[in-house]
Amino acid sequence: xxxxxxxxxxxxxxxxxxxxxxxxxxxxxxxxxxxxxxxxxxxxxxxxxxxxxxxxxxxxxxxxxxxxxxxxxxxxxxxxxxxxxxxxxxxxxxxxxxxxxxxxxxxxxxxxxxxxxxxxxxxxxxxxxxxxxxxxxxxxxxxxxxxxxxxxxxxxxxxxxxxxxxxxxxxxxxxxxxxxxxxxxxxxxxxxxxxxxxxxxxxxxxxxxxxxxxxxxxxxxxxxxxxxxxxxxxxxxxxxxxxxxxxxxxxxxxxxxxxxxxxxxxxxxxxxxxxxxxxxxxxxxxxxxxxxxxxxxxxxxxxxxxxxxxxxxxxxxxxxxxxxxxxxxxxxxxxxxxxxxxxxxxxxxxxxxxxxxxxxxxxxxxxxxxxxxxxxxxxxxxxxxxxxxxxxxxxxxxxxxxxxxxxxxxxxxxxxxxxxxxxxxxx
Numbered sequence: 001x002x003x004x005x006x007x008x009x010x011x012x013x014x015x016x017x018x019x020x021x022x023x024x025x026x027x028x029x030x031x032x033x034x035x036x037x038x039x040x041x042x043x044x045x046x047x048x049x050x051x052x053x054x055x056x057x058x059x060x061x062x063x064x065x066x067x068x069x070x071x072x073x074x075x076x077x078x079x080x081x082x083x084x085x086x087x088x089x090x091x092x093x094x095x096x097x098x099x100x101x102x103x104x105x106x107x108x109x110x111x112x113x114x115x116x117x118x119x120x121x122x123x124x125x126x127x128x129x130x131x132x133x134x135x136x137x138x139x140x141x142x143x144x145x146x147x148x149x150x151x152x153x154x155x156x157x158x159x160x161x162x163x164x165x166x167x168x169x170x171x172x173x174x175x176x177x178x179x180x181x182x183x184x185x186x187x188x189x190x191x192x193x194x195x196x197x198x199x200x201x202x203x204x205x206x207x208x209x210x211x212x213x214x215x216x217x218x219x220x221x222x223x224x225x226x227x228x229x230x231x232x233x234x235x236x237x238x239x240x241x242x243x244x245x246x247x248x249x250x251x252x253x254x255x256x257x258x259x260x261x262x263x264x265x266x267x268x269x270x271x272x273x274x275x276x277x278x279x280x281x282x283x284x285x286x287x288x289x290x291x292x293x294x295x296x297x298x299x300x301x302x303x304x305x306x307x308x309x310x311x312x313x314x315x316x317x318x319x320x321x322x323x324x325x326x327x328x329x330x331x332x333x334x335x336x337x338x339x340x341x342x343x344x345x346x347x348x349x350x351x352x353x354x355x356x357x358x359x360x361x362x363x364x365x366x367x368x369x370x371x372x373x374x375x376x377x378x379x380x381x382x383x384x385x386x387x388x389x390x391x392x393x394x395x396x397x398x399x400x401x402x403x404x405x406x407x408x409x410x411x412x413x414x415x416x417x418x419x420x421x422x423x424x425x426x427x
Contacts, residue, residue, distance in 0.1 A: 005202030009129050012197060014141045016188055017122055020081060021145030023177045024118045026153050027092035027111065028057055030173055033157045033254050034095070037166040045101050051379025053101075053108050054251050058372035060112025062365050066223070068117035069124060069361035073353075077121040082185045084121075087114035089177030096170030116368070120361035127348050127356070128191050131209050133291060135348065136299075140287035140341030147276040147283065147337050150250065155273050217352040223362070226355040231409040235346065235359075236366045238405035242304065243367035245311075245395040245402075246336055248374030253329070256388045271326070275333025282334045287341035296346050297409060300339035304403035307335035311396035315389050336399065350410065374398075 031039075031054050040050040072080050091111035098104045122142055130138045153173075160169045189195050192203045220226050227233065257271050282303075290299040310332035318325035347363065348356040378391035 003199070003202040003205050005199045006206060008197055008202075009192075012195070013126075013129055013188070014138065016184060017126070017142050018145050018148075019180060020085065020184060021118065021122065021142055022149040023085070023145075023180055024088065024115050025146050025149040026173055027088055027177060028115060030092075030153060030157055030170065031057070031095070031108075031251060033153075033161060034166045034170065037161045039166055042166070043099060043101060043104070046383075048380055048383050049101060051376050051383065053104060054379060055372045055376035056105055056108040057112035057115075058247070058368045058370075058375060060109040060114075061116045061368035061371065062112075064113050064116045065120055065361040065365040065368070066358055069120035069357040072117070072121040072124045073357045076190050077125040078185070078188050078190050080117050080121045081125075081188075082181050084114050084117045085177050085181030085184060089174045089179075089181070092174030092177065093171045095174070096167040112368070116365075119364050120357060123344060123348075123360050124357040125188075125190065127353065128210075129206070131206070132213050132345070132349055133294070135345040136287040136290040136296070136341040139344040140283050143340040143344070144280060144283060146340075147279040150276040151273045151280065155270055158270070214352055217350070220352055220355045223355055223358045226351055226359050229351065231350060232359055232362075234405050234409050236363050238402040238409075239363045240366045240370035240373075241398040241402040241405075242336070243370030244374035244377075244398045245307070245370075246374070247371035248378035248391060248395050249333060249336065251375050252378050252382065252388070252391065253333075255382070256329075257326070274326075275330045276337075278330055278334040279337035282338040283341060286338045290342040290345070296342040296349070297406060299342040301403045301406040303335045303338040304399045304406070307332045308396045308399035308403065310335060311392050311399070315392050315396070318389060346409070370398075 040046070045053075068080060088111055091107055091114060094107050095104065095111070098107055123139065126135070126138050126142065157169060157173070160172065164172070192198055192206055218229075220229065253275070254272050286299050286303070290296060310328045313328035314325045314332065317328060344360065347360045351359055374395065377394060378388075381391040381394065382388055
């Protein structure tokens with residue numbers, strides 16, 4: 001039986017992890033509202049330059065993830081996240097201060113660099129604290145910071161921009177990350193044995209379970225050897241296509257809603273929140289059943305295919321009135337978010353701890369390039385054609401490719417009966 005002291009992990013760790021990722025997503029996604037509120041007009045930049053500013057974040061996000069993951073594994077995920085919080089909060093606030101296009105481009109690039117450490121570092125942190133049987137749920141509670149942030153940010157940012165303008169909105173939404181960094185440093189530790197609130201029996205039990213899981217995995221010498229493992233390259237490439245769609249959707253949805261529904265910026269925020277509200281519910285359900293069944297692929301690729309079909313549905317019905325098309329966008333948004341928890345549980349289940357963090361960073365780096373492509377290309381296609389249809393067809397095609405590639409990714413190696421019995425007893 002699982003010692004009762006282990007239940008404290010969910011209360012002490014996961015709220016802090018959720019808040020941190022939520023703040024990260026706030027400071028990367030509010031650019032879409034700034035763009036919809038007239039950032040380009042105020043700064044006298046073209047639509048294509050505005051699209052480039054949104055996309056430059058992802059170039060910075062791409063370059064530092066693997067070194068960051070290596071530092072988090074060997075040294076401290078806790079300290080890495082602290083410095084990242086301070087860095088990106090500062091850069092996010094400066095977005096509302098800078099008026100020069102070149103300086104704003106550098107600021108967006110540095111914002112991406114600061115945020116690049118967050119997801120790999122926190123996924124590594126969670127592998128120190130939670131077993132494989134819990135991982136889809138813990139990953140989901142982390143990544144819920146994404147759609148929940150989009151939900152409240154979509155509601156709040158529109159009204160905030162209307163009240164104080166887009167410049168002050170960027171400043172006010174960047175400062176909480178800096179303040180939260182201090183709180184994070186005081187309440188988070190890298191390993192169970194470093195905290196006083198978990199008893200020795202629980203710490204020992206958890207260590208044994210995590211060690212048993214490592215014994216079931218193949219030995220991999222390093223990142224170069226990991227790249228030769230079946231499925232790693234597939235995971236990396238498919239996540240590029242998945243992220244192309246996610247970030248194209250997130251950053252340009254407010255502009256599509258505002259232009260199609262002919263609403264003010266405040267009501268645009270309210271309407272744009274709907275896909276993320278449904279996504280929250282679906283993510284929780286999917287992660288629960290993925291952990292319960294110990295299956296991952298079966299809870300990933302079908303949802304991406306559903307999202308692709310819904311994006312095509314939007315393109316076919318957008319000309320018949322806003323609400324028909326928007327109904328498809330709600331389905332598309334919920335389905336593309338649904339499988340995140342199971343997906344990020346795959347890497348530590350097919351690779352040992354000494355490389356799974358770096359491979360996760362590699363996969364997420366590929367997603368950053370996809371985010372760059374999606375943000376830039378969807379915005380560019382909209383600027384060139386005057387319509388969102390071509391960009392959304394691009395996103396639908398990308399999700400189809402990602403879904404097909406995921407079908408061929410190998411699952412986790414089989415575990416011994418003893419380990420399976422122990423993990424089942426925890427539930």
